[in-house]
Amino acid sequence: MTSINSTWNWLHRGVSEIFPDRPDSHDPDENLQRRIEQSGQPLRVKLGIDPTGTDLHLGHSIAVRKLRAFQDAGHTAVLIIGDFTAQIGDPTGKSEVRRQLTGEQVKENAQTYLDQLRPILDFETPGRLEIRYNSEWLSQLDLSEILKLLATMTVGQMLAKEGFAERYSQENPIYLHEFLYPLMQGYDSVAVKADVELGGTDQKFNIAVGRDLQRHFGLKPQFGLLVPILLGTDGVQKMSKSLGNYVGVWENAVTMYSKLEKTPDSIIQDYVELLTNLSWDQLPDNPRERQKVLALDVVTQYKGQEAALEAQKAALSQGEAGTIPEFSLQNVEFPAKLFYIVSAAGLSKGSSEARRLIQGGGVKLAGEKVSNPNLVFEQAEEMEGKVLQVGKNKFARLMK
Amino acid sequence: MTSINSTWNWLHRGVSEIFPDRPDSHDPDENLQRRIEQSGQPLRVKLGIDPTGTDLHLGHSIAVRKLRAFQDAGHTAVLIIGDFTAQIGDPTGKSEVRRQLTGEQVKENAQTYLDQLRPILDFETPGRLEIRYNSEWLSQLDLSEILKLLATMTVGQMLAKEGFAERYSQENPIYLHEFLYPLMQGYDSVAVKADVELGGTDQKFNIAVGRDLQRHFGLKPQFGLLVPILLGTDGVQKMSKSLGNYVGVWENAVTMYSKLEKTPDSIIQDYVELLTNLSWDQLPDNPRERQKVLALDVVTQYKGQEAALEAQKAALSQGEAGTIPEFSLQNVEFPAKLFYIVSAAGLSKGSSEARRLIQGGGVKLAGEKVSNPNLVFEQAEEMEGKVLQVGKNKFARLMK
Numbered sequence: 001m002t003s004i005n006s007t008w009n010w011l012h013r014g015v016s017e018i019f020p021d022r023p024d025s026h027d028p029d030e031n032l033q034r035r036i037e038q039s040g041q042p043l044r045v046k047l048g049i050d051p052t053g054t055d056l057h058l059g060h061s062i063a064v065r066k067l068r069a070f071q072d073a074g075h076t077a078v079l080i081i082g083d084f085t086a087q088i089g090d091p092t093g094k095s096e097v098r099r100q101l102t103g104e105q106v107k108e109n110a111q112t113y114l115d116q117l118r119p120i121l122d123f124e125t126p127g128r129l130e131i132r133y134n135s136e137w138l139s140q141l142d143l144s145e146i147l148k149l150l151a152t153m154t155v156g157q158m159l160a161k162e163g164f165a166e167r168y169s170q171e172n173p174i175y176l177h178e179f180l181y182p183l184m185q186g187y188d189s190v191a192v193k194a195d196v197e198l199g200g201t202d203q204k205f206n207i208a209v210g211r212d213l214q215r216h217f218g219l220k221p222q223f224g225l226l227v228p229i230l231l232g233t234d235g236v237q238k239m240s241k242s243l244g245n246y247v248g249v250w251e252n253a254v255t256m257y258s259k260l261e262k263t264p265d266s267i268i269q270d271y272v273e274l275l276t277n278l279s280w281d282q283l284p285d286n287p288r289e290r291q292k293v294l295a296l297d298v299v300t301q302y303k304g305q306e307a308a309l310e311a312q313k314a315a316l317s318q319g320e321a322g323t324i325p326e327f328s329l330q331n332v333e334f335p336a337k338l339f340y341i342v343s344a345a346g347l348s349k350g351s352s353e354a355r356r357l358i359q360g361g362g363v364k365l366a367g368e369k370v371s372n373p374n375l376v377f378e379q380a381e382e383m384e385g386k387v388l389q390v391g392k393n394k395f396a397r398l399m400k
Numbered sequence: 401m402t403s404i405n406s407t408w409n410w411l412h413r414g415v416s417e418i419f420p421d422r423p424d425s426h427d428p429d430e431n432l433q434r435r436i437e438q439s440g441q442p443l444r445v446k447l448g449i450d451p452t453g454t455d456l457h458l459g460h461s462i463a464v465r466k467l468r469a470f471q472d473a474g475h476t477a478v479l480i481i482g483d484f485t486a487q488i489g490d491p492t493g494k495s496e497v498r499r500q501l502t503g504e505q506v507k508e509n510a511q512t513y514l515d516q517l518r519p520i521l522d523f524e525t526p527g528r529l530e531i532r533y534n535s536e537w538l539s540q541l542d543l544s545e546i547l548k549l550l551a552t553m554t555v556g557q558m559l560a561k562e563g564f565a566e567r568y569s570q571e572n573p574i575y576l577h578e579f580l581y582p583l584m585q586g587y588d589s590v591a592v593k594a595d596v597e598l599g600g601t602d603q604k605f606n607i608a609v610g611r612d613l614q615r616h617f618g619l620k621p622q623f624g625l626l627v628p629i630l631l632g633t634d635g636v637q638k639m640s641k642s643l644g645n646y647v648g649v650w651e652n653a654v655t656m657y658s659k660l661e662k663t664p665d666s667i668i669q670d671y672v673e674l675l676t677n678l679s680w681d682q683l684p685d686n687p688r689e690r691q692k693v694l695a696l697d698v699v700t701q702y703k704g705q706e707a708a709l710e711a712q713k714a715a716l717s718q719g720e721a722g723t724i725p726e727f728s729l730q731n732v733e734f735p736a737k738l739f740y741i742v743s744a745a746g747l748s749k750g751s752s753e754a755r756r757l758i759q760g761g762g763v764k765l766a767g768e769k770v771s772n773p774n775l776v777f778e779q780a781e782e783m784e785g786k787v788l789q790v791g792k793n794k795f796a797r798l799m800k
Contacts, residue, residue: 088544091551143541144488150577151491176558177550179576
């Protein structure tokens with residue numbers, strides 16, 4: 001996260017790769033900073049989105065935040081809504097994900113998408129945002145133009161693309177129309193005369209195709225700016241709705257806050273770099289405090305400061321959910337009785353107090369009162385991940 | 401050339417393969433004879449031609465003659481002029497052969513082509529010929545329809561095609577647009593609702609793609625009818641203008657006749673089968689006579705009977721060009737004088753008569769009078785292939 005040059009901090013922050021990238025070059029076609037300095041006008045910075053009805057989570061926001069950084073530096077965000085392909089769907093009919101959408105559904109999805117982007121992007125400043133639907137140009141292409149697009153690439157180049165290469169070597173069918181998609185995305189860059197295209201690291205090939213096509217049509221080739229994949233709140237896998245390790249921008253402030261306040265130490269620096277404009281060096285040293293600052297900042301972006309502060313308070317009153325200490329059950333011998341676990345977890349001064357507290361109704365497991373101190377748990381799995389609470393202020397998250 | 405069934409002789413004559421072909425089947429989708437019998441109307445028989453300015457030779461005529469056989473049996477010949485691709489040319493700009501043609505050039509070439517076909521096809525009988533330009537439907541295709549065409553095939557299927565397979569394994573570039581050509585040819589079959597497509601044996605893949613596309617569009621799939629490649633007059637290589645072993649339909653009657661009259665024995669049965677409607681069994685036994693019958697028949701098809709008979713006469717008066725005895729120069733010691741060669745070739749009774757004949761103006765070499773008996777030839781190559789003529793009736797073709 002150290003910047004080459006503080007002026008350009010915004011450009012390089014949270015970026016996996018810029019290509020082409022020759023920092024020593026003065027050629028504005030090889031060095032993005034030179035292109036920015038030497039271009040007399042705002043650059044056109046392209047980001048494509050699929051109007052397939054996605055609920056946005058923070059993983060999706062990375063590239064959009066980068067787009068916002070360009071807007072803030074005076075450039076034009078060109079948001080391309082891939083309505084053309086969405087309305088075709090998967091021509092083989094094999095893909096559930098790529099089912100065919102009507103024009104009406106596409107419009108609706110695009111609107112939902114844009115509404116979710118509204119907190120991140122600058123929709124207001126004149127000249128900072130251009131929203132384009134790619135059916136505008138793709139539906140106008142005829143066979144002779146498509147033959148010319150196809151003639152710019154060879155089968156070998158296409159089969160070298162990650163994804164295709166594996167499928168081909170594993171003899172999984174690749175349908176011919178799939179070869180057209182990178183060219184269509186590339187042609188979008190021609191149509192909007194993009195100077196820069198943003199995308200995840202998996203987009204490098206497609207963005208490079210855009211460069212080739214722009215050259216083919218006599219345009220300056222765009223730069224590719226790749227952002228990393230955001231890990232989920234588990235700190236292990238890519239953030240994804242289906243894995244449950246996501247923070248959704250549609251979720252309420254308290255939920256967002258609570259999830260972010262537990263960001264594992266291993267990924268918090270990435271989260272700060274990718275999800276905020278905060279400077280790491282200025283954050284508190286205390287890990288718990290850092291989590292709070294991150295959570296407050298991100299929730300403020302999406303829900304406003306007031307809602308974020310309220311969410312923080314609510315989380316605090318929920319027993320500082322984010323700071324619940326963990327207690328490992330590894331040294332507990334199962335089957336085990338409840339009072340023993342309360343005591344072992346350090347939530348009482350010994351077993352006797354534990355019994356008394358349970359009988360007195362002062363103990364909750366996973367939010368439910370438990371009043372039998374002799375309740376038996378057969379194995380650690382029964383308790384794993386649950387929070388044991390004693391009184392108002394003592395908590396322990398039971399871990400295997 | 402033996403027919404399965406004399407009624408169907410015209411269908412099977414000179415055919416390499418019909419597919420699908422299940423002679424026992426009563427299914428009109430698997431057995432072309434059944435389709436013909438059961439269809440209440442004329443079949444639509446497709447043949448595609450490229451209007452790239454070809455001078456037609458007899459090798460090109462094979463498929464057209466088959467088309468004529470269908471016409472004569474009451475079916476409709478659908479001649480498809482590939483003007484669409486001709487006007488695009490090779491989009492990579494790498495191919496000299498496939499250079500881009502204007503609409504004007506395409507029309508002109510197509511007209512030249514049709515003029516050359518006129519002697520073979522039935523242009524007159526109503527309903528027997530339909531001439532279509534494939535730009536009619538191909539120029540109407542948009543990207544969404546092209547994606548659907550492409551989605552009917554996989555990369556693996558395409559790379560299995562002869563030609564592609566070799567180029568891919570040899571790492572010679574295959575440009576993506578090349579994958580569209582078989583689909584475009586196949587779509588032609590959809591557009592004209594072909595029942596049968598004719599083509600050379602190298603067209604099997606493309607015709608099969610047409611079958612798949614027709615099925616995809618809810619049509620009955622066409623039959624493929626493949627005709628063999630015609631060997632050239634050398635009896636060794638495929639007939640080709642650049643190899644010089646061709647008989648061009650644009651050539652005059654005498655030239656055509658003279659070439660055909662020398663058809664080697666090894667291929668004369670193929671020539672009779674593929675280039676005439678003659679029955680082999682009814683031809684004379686004498687090989688020289690057979691050659692004449694073949695030559696007269698073919699020239700009659702293109703130039704009319706009168707011109708053919710005149711050509712035959714002219715050839716006879718040229719010393720029965722077809723039957724000029726050959727004289728090998730192998731045993732002649734070079735440099736050699738003319739009188740010696742005349743004598744050695746058996747055209748005079750000894751050297752003295754040879755001298756006299758030459759001096760008397762009675763000897764021609766390659767049609768030119770030569771009057772110096774001591775004319776010296778340095779090597780056999782100077783004389784190779786030339787005809788030495790003495791008086792009106794004595795000839796020898798000089799061979800190395």
